[in-house]
Amino acid sequence: MDIPRIFTITESAHRIHNPFSPDKLATLGAALRLTPGASLLDLGSGSGEMLCTWARDHHITGTGVDMSQLFTEQAQHRAQELGVAHQVKFIHGDAAGYVSDQKVDVAACVGATWIAGGIAGTAALLAQSLSPGGIILIGEPFWRQLPPTEEVAQGCQAHAISDFYTLPALIAYWGHLGYDVVEMVLADQDSWDRYEAAKWLTMRRWLDANPGDDFAPEVRARLHSEPQRYATYTREYLGWGVFVLVPR
Structure with missing residues (x-):
């Protein structure tokens, strides 16, 4: 069980696998007004930066579940590095359908709603x-x-314009589902740059270290196309944020 190899290459140096900076992640943690001992379940926990830093800064406990063996190992190492391994645990597994044995104070899926x-x-x-x-x-x-054409939407790596809402429409949709939106922290273009552009150096270094790998042509093609695609499409049209919801 694992995610596609391209992601474990392009994001292998990422601590945060979303267009969030450490400052944005810290802002979100503070905005939640977490209390010591609060419990968090993180589905699609990646390299564990959210759970580990919040355990350090807010003294919470929690569990992360992620399909990537590499990212799970990185999360476990990060917990040791920050001295919170006794507060958090990370499970290499499929987050789809995962339900905690014990109820939690915060249940999160940050950037993996495909699960x-x-x-x-x-x-x-x-x-x-x-x-x-x-x-x-x-x-x-x-x-x-809104993208002016479906081609522009596809340049943002969406299948179609209908894949995503505008921000006002998304907030309205949460209400339609029966949730109050009580907080949000949104990515900006700088945090998008740090997420996307950091992949390019990682890919180049991987190519330099693995010139004969069978996967090298795919990585080379992506490195060739991604800077232009991102600057033309994603950076201008696509936003991202974490929305804090409370059931009505």
Whole structure:
């Protein structure tokens, strides 16, 4: 069980596998007003930066689940590095359908709503692990501005314009699903740059170290195309944020 190899190459040096900077992640943690001992479930936990830094800064506990063996190992190492391994644990496994044995104060899926077929299914999945009065975190793209054509949407790596809402429409949709939006922290172009552009140096260094790898042509093709694609499409049209939801 693992994610496609291209992601474990391009994001191998990332601590945060979303267009969030460490400052944005810290802002989100502070915005939640976490109390010591609060519990968090993170589905699609990546390299564990959210859970580990919040355990350090807010003295919470939690569990992360992720399909990537590499990212799970990185998360476990990060927990040791920050001295919070006794507060958090990371499971290499499929987050799709995962429900915590014990109810949690915060249930999160930050950038992996595909695990339950989209945002509605992911919110419903997270709600199964949530304590009464708890909060849900969902990280999701939205259109900063509507693409003028389907070709532009595909340049943002969407299948179609209809894949994402605008920000006002997304907030309205949360209400339609029966949730109050009580906080949000949004990526900006700088945090997008740090997420996307950092991949390019990682790919180049990987190519230099692995010139004979069978996967090298795919990585080379991506390095050739990604800077132009990102600057032309994603940076201008696509937003991303973490939305804090409380069931009504």
